[in-house]
Amino acid sequence: MGANLYFIGGGNMPTAIIEAVRRKSDSYPVDHIRVEEISEARAAFLKDTYGVEPAQPTDTPDADIVVIAVRPQDDVAGVAASVAKRFDPAKTTVVSIVAGYTIAKLEQSLGEGWRVVRIIPNTLTTVDYGYSGAALNANARQEDVDAFLNTFGKVLYVEERLIDIITGFYPPNIVYHFIDAYVDAGVLAGLPRDVAKAIALDTIIGGTEFLKQKDVLPQVLLNINNSPGGVGITEAYTLNKTGFAASVQTAVLAAVERTTSLGANAK
Template sequence: MTLKIYSFGGGQMVEAMLRAALKKEVITPETAGVTDISIDRVNYLTDTYHIQASQQPDWTAVENADLVILGVRPQDNWQEIMKELVAHHYQKDVLSIIAGVTVTQLSSQEDLFAITRIIPNTLTDVAMGYSGVVKNDRANQTVIEDFLNSFGKVDYIDESLLDVFTGYGVAGPNYIYNFLISFTNAGVLAGMPRQQANKLALENLRAAAAFVEQSGKHPAELLDINNSAGGVGITAQHELDKSSFSAGIENAVLAAVKRTKELGKQNKGD
């Protein structure tokens, strides 16, 4: 089924979702509309993907859409967009990707909308990574699933966990990229050429993840296998244990979750 979608906001995240959905042919350039207040984004999206982009909303396209996406930032005027949707009698599915803003905040007083809230993972281009999804009773599962499945894996969760999902799971690639950079730099610091260090770091990351998954063992058990008595691995382990390695990651995740909550509270939509 080809979906007709319309997005308010055509920034980085919407672009990544649309690129994946176009690739999977869940949408086509003719059935994908976007409005963005930035003329540069409008021109870029039109030139790159040949989708229907404009600075002012195309209300005919909105009214014909199966799914409207709210792709703006929490700080943007998403309340006005919701008011306009009510004024234009749009009553089908709304998919919000706005971090921190709840289904209740998005719902109109008349409770007109079928709302799905999703925190998309940025690993859309490789069709991996879990997006956290919360939906109200009205949401049309078929329409949403076709679209969501085109850019990764879907995890339906309780809304009370969505901010944690955002700061931990969706910001997840950030922590991994940081680890990869530090690990590669460590190899270079020890004297290895950067290209080779990069190759080894990536292979270790991929293989260690596969080993944990395929063995079904706790990573601590696998650590034991890698650490001979008085050897190399346990010497490295001792330094890691003395460092703020674990606390650094834990604190970063807590800060990201806190920031997600703050962003939602700053703009309540009252």
């Protein structure tokens, strides 16, 4: 028999998870995927595209996993209280993907005895990349959710205090910003845009793979590549002079702070 999944919320991230689950059906078979979604158009899209079953806030089906996938500014506490009334803690594990909303807050609304897992999925799940940090409460075990979580990206089980940091650190937007600037640099230097993009993407993918194969810190390869008076050290000097590293670090810290503030303002 396959798993029974129940999603509360049908936005972009739960949709990405559902897509990944469908693609991994051989390794993670599922009997039912039900989704509560207030938008009728969105519910129809999910049904037509992924074969999910539309659900209502009064439904009480069997569920191995209930995924709370609403926004932090929504009534998360009310959603959790509704879950507690409709599902069985002996059978169901609650997985929250609500940014910044702590396990302790969920436990207050759920009550005693629930297995609770908090994870903020990486947006690279649809291409089988992207680490997500997952935290378990005292009742939850890794085996309760591991097969499910590994259908979308890669999972690191961590202390909950690291969840917001990982969430602010992992979005690929910072990579997109770099690639955009890198391609523009090639164009500025005189390359056609399609040529600059091809070289930039290949360099980033190849450089990342080489770094993984060598299993060393980036500084090791930089020291090898930066020969005296050469191109590499000139580029490094220019980046240092313009505050490149500080800009990246400042952006990441701001993203982490924003993630934490979302949870602090959650209902």
